[in-house]
Amino acid sequence: xxxxxxxxxxxxxxxxxxxxxxxxxxxxxxxxxxxxxxxxxxxxxxxxxxxxxxxxxxxxxxxxxxxxxxxxxxxxxxxxxxxxxxxxxxxxxxxxxxxxxxxxxxxxxxxxxxxxxxxxxxxxxxxxxxxxxxxxxxxxxxxxxxxxxxxxxxxxxxxxxxxxxxxxxxxx
Amino acid sequence: xxxxxxxxxxxxxxxxxxxxxxxxxxxxxxxxxxxxxxxxxxxxxxxxxxxxxxxxxxxxxxxxxxxxxxxxxxxxxxxxxxxxxxxxxxxxxxxxxxxxxxxxxxxxxxxxxxxxxxxxxxxxxxxxxxxxxxxxxxxxxxxxxxxxxxxxxxxxxxxxxxxxxxxxxxxxxxxxxxxxxxxxxxxxxxxxxxxxxxxxxxxxxxxxxxxxxxxxxxxxxxxxxxxxxxxx
Numbered sequence: 001x002x003x004x005x006x007x008x009x010x011x012x013x014x015x016x017x018x019x020x021x022x023x024x025x026x027x028x029x030x031x032x033x034x035x036x037x038x039x040x041x042x043x044x045x046x047x048x049x050x051x052x053x054x055x056x057x058x059x060x061x062x063x064x065x066x067x068x069x070x071x072x073x074x075x076x077x078x079x080x081x082x083x084x085x086x087x088x089x090x091x092x093x094x095x096x097x098x099x100x101x102x103x104x105x106x107x108x109x110x111x112x113x114x115x116x117x118x119x120x121x122x123x124x125x126x127x128x129x130x131x132x133x134x135x136x137x138x139x140x141x142x143x144x145x146x147x148x149x150x151x152x153x154x155x156x157x158x159x160x161x162x163x164x165x166x167x168x169x170x171x172x
Numbered sequence: 173x174x175x176x177x178x179x180x181x182x183x184x185x186x187x188x189x190x191x192x193x194x195x196x197x198x199x200x201x202x203x204x205x206x207x208x209x210x211x212x213x214x215x216x217x218x219x220x221x222x223x224x225x226x227x228x229x230x231x232x233x234x235x236x237x238x239x240x241x242x243x244x245x246x247x248x249x250x251x252x253x254x255x256x257x258x259x260x261x262x263x264x265x266x267x268x269x270x271x272x273x274x275x276x277x278x279x280x281x282x283x284x285x286x287x288x289x290x291x292x293x294x295x296x297x298x299x300x301x302x303x304x305x306x307x308x309x310x311x312x313x314x315x316x317x318x319x320x321x322x323x324x325x326x327x328x329x330x331x332x333x334x335x336x337x338x339x340x341x342x343x344x345x346x347x348x349x350x351x352x353x354x355x356x357x358x359x360x361x362x363x364x365x366x367x368x369x370x371x372x373x374x375x376x377x378x379x380x381x382x383x384x385x386x387x388x389x390x391x392x393x394x395x396x397x398x399x400x401x402x403x404x
Contacts, residue, residue, distance in 0.1 A: 052257055052291055052298030053358040073263055073282040074354050074366060091259075093284040096268070096339050098277075103339055109259065109289060110300050125339070137363050139195065169177065 018167045038064035038133035043078055043087060044143030049108030050076070050089055057144030060089065062133025070098065071128060076135040077106065082120040087132060090115055100128045198254055199362025205252050207375040209323075209367065211353050213244035214262075214383045217329045220392045221344040224335070235343045236335040237388050239264060239285055241351055243330065247290075248323035250357050256295045258323065259356040261287035266349040266388075268338060278350055285332040285351075293319050294360070344391045351383035 032041045041062050045054040053076075054060065062078055071077065073095050078087045093114060094105035103125035107114040116124060149156050217240040224236050241262065250258050265282045267273045272280040291299045293313035301309060313319040337343050355378070357365045367378040 051300060052289065052295050053259070055298070072279070073284060074261060074356055076356075076364070093261075093287075093334070094336070095282045096280075098272075098280055109287075135364055138359060139361055166177065166181065 014168060018164070021167070036063050036065070036133065038062045040078075040087070040132055043089065043133075044146050045089060046086065046147070047089075047108075049111050050091070051110045053109060054089065054138070055140070057141055057147050059139040059141075059143040060135045061137030061139070063136045064131070064133040070102070071104075071131060071134055077131045078133050078135070079106065079126055079131045081118060081130070082123070084120075088115070088118065089135065096125075102128065104128070104131075195361045199359065202252065202254055202359060202362055202365070204374065205249075207249045209245070209247045209249060209355065209376070209378045211243070211245040211378065211380040213242055214351055214353055214380065216241050216351065216383060216386055219386060219388055221388050221390065222335075222392055232341070234337045234341040235391060236337050237264065237343050237346075237349075238335055239332050239351070240329055241286070241327075241332075241383070243325055243327040243353065245325045245353060246323060247325065247355060248320035250355065251292055251318055251320040251323050253318055254359045254362060255292045255318075255357060256360045257292060257358045258290045259287065259358065260290060260325065261354050261356075263352050263354060264336060264349055265352055266346050268340070268346070273348070276348065278348060281338060283334070283336040285334050285336055286330060287333065290322050292322070293317055344388055346388040348385050349388055350385050353378065353381045 029041075033039060035041075041064075043060050043062060045056055045058045045060060048056060060078070071092070073092050076089060076091045078089050080087050088106075090106040090108045090111075092104050093107045094103075096103040104127065105114055105116070105125055119126070149159070219240070220238050221235050222238060223233055226232060226234060243262065245260075247258060247260065261284050263282045264285050265278045265280075267275075267277050267280045269280065271277075289299070291309070293310075293316050296306070296310050296313065299306065299309065313322075354367050359365075365375075367381060368375060369377055371377050
């Protein structure tokens with residue numbers, strides 16, 4: 001099984017193969033990012049504030065271009081708040097004005113009150129540039145793996161180890 | 173070549189491929205199912221503007237529009253086997269800036285005054301309800317996995333869930349306000365869809381989704397100011 005280690009040519013080819021897998025994944029992610037114009041075209045739902053529509057672990061596909069119409073009321077958007085790392089997925093419930101400076105207010109379907117409390121201090125509304133995408137597609141459960149990985153960091157090491165081992169052991 | 177590791181890998185690869193193909197097929201059935209949502213009534217019952225505070229500890233006074241409305245709509249065609257929930261919402265839309273008023277740009281300001289989550293029987297267990305309401309909901313569709321009758325809405329003289337204002341705090345005496353019904357279909361897997369302005373293959377646009385234009389009156393002073401004892 002470990003015969004490849006004795007053969008430098010084969011070892012190099014396997015290393016290349018591993019690099020190829022990683023770079024392909026990276027290229028696909030960045031390519032999707034360019035197509036959707038969103039820094040993070042796929043997000044995993046982390047909270048239950050949009051239940052029953054979205055549960056923890058569901059995967060959302062985002063779209064961040066305004067080809068036909070402006071982002072407006074009723075759209076489910078992912079936004080970032082200043083000084084907070086975690087993007088939030090909520091629905092726009094109010095929009096005042098038009099254009100890039102329109103004032104937007106969001107609310108989670110499952111929450112009683114709107115998001116004013118979640119915004120930065122002194123911020124009452126979002127503007128278009130706070131939004132990193134509108135939800136257009138939905139795939140259930142698939143993202144749960146990333147929640148597990150971030151909640152149990154040792155899983156990450158185990159998974160990387162298995163993946164590395166598989167590539168090294170694979171003979172073509 | 174045929175080590176158990178390779179077999180495991182192939183099995184897992186095939187499994188994920190099958191799952192994604194099946195999911196894509198299910199998602200695509202949305203497009204072959206006709207939709208013909210119709211609104212038969214959408215009208216205001218009473219409209220008033222009151223003065224109030226955004227929250228208890230605020231000293232800021234704002235004007236709030238309280239719009240009671242009636243709604244009758246048939247959205248039953250939106251409920252299919254891939255429907256997880258339908259989110260129905262009514263917005264009030266009005267122009268505010270002089271240029272928007274001149275151009276008749278009603279959509280300049282939009283605010284949701286009422287919304288409702290209609291779960292499909294298959295997602296009832298996820299609804300955020302108390303035990304009694306949950307029991308009633310589940311009983312209403314016992315034995316059914318799809319219940320299009322939930323799309324038939326008859327709502328009379330409904331109080332708004334949200335009292336709306338404008339960032340300028342002024343909303344009284346606004347002309348050309350309309351109510352608009354919207355919906356958002358949330359699938360079990362696939363694309364989220366909203367009410368359309370035009371027909372899209374088998375999906376018809378939402379009919380009569382707009383109310384007649386109405387005007388918001390001047391501030392009603394008697395009741396609200398009297399209660400707080402701080403008339404201006």
